[in-house]
Amino acid sequence: MKCYICATEGKDTDAVAICIVCGMGVCMEHLVREEVEVWEGGYPFPSKKLSKTIPRILCQPCYTAYKG
């Protein structure tokens, strides 16, 4: 797969990831990778935070839409 954003700019760059929201392929330059805390479980047990964070990858347009 190729990077969608690069393609719109007329460049032909291989994608290294897929945005989990819109599904576009993105290259290293056009992705945003964030570590997210994950809480598991709940009523009637206290929920527990996983000891490690989980990475989430978005494309830049989706990241901007969510985080402004």
Added chain:
Amino acid sequence: MSEYSLGKRMLAELIGTYLLVFLGAGSVITFASTLGFESPSASLFAIGFTFAVAIAVAIYTLGHVSGCHINPAVTVGLAVIKRFPLNEVVPYIAAQLAGAVLASATHLAIYGVGVAQKVSFGVTLPGAIIGNSAPIACLNEIVMTFMLMWAIMGIAVSGKSAPGWAGWGIGLIVGALIWWGGPISGTSLNPARTFGPAIMSGVWTAHWVYWVGPIIGAVIAAVIYEYIFIREKS
């Protein structure tokens, strides 16, 4: 894995039990004063529904923080089947009792002793239709708390039920148990719910019933559900 600190979880249990007793036992005082003596059925229905709402709100807001047991019998039941750490049982129960006493103390401030004491701050007692018998009330509390704990095991612990329904499902079970069992044993299901009003009213009649009955009922339900339906899938 990390979770909320024990202090934060105790605060959640305190606030949740406060909510339960403030609204639940408080509804006994309010509705007995307004509807009660002319239409006891309307009063009973209103009390049951108020408890259901209080429990639903407590579970939806605090369920993920402390587990929202808001009931020593539930905490003991989960500890017996090793789903709750033994060394946190006493801190949880202390927080639940403190929340209940604070709620009944607030009732004193709001209603004044004259109105609140007319129904002994909403304390639970063996009813006239069972000849005020403490042993029969205890049997009734065992069976009813079995049903409450059974619902908690099936709706929440088993993980097989739609999780979003826990608050309303468990709240409404308590409502139905109040409609059915209120005139029989007061439908406590919860030592803390009876302890708060007992402290403020000084009414300790058959108080043991509301510790022994709920704890036995909750433990039996937890053990049967856990060992027959959850762990033994064959």
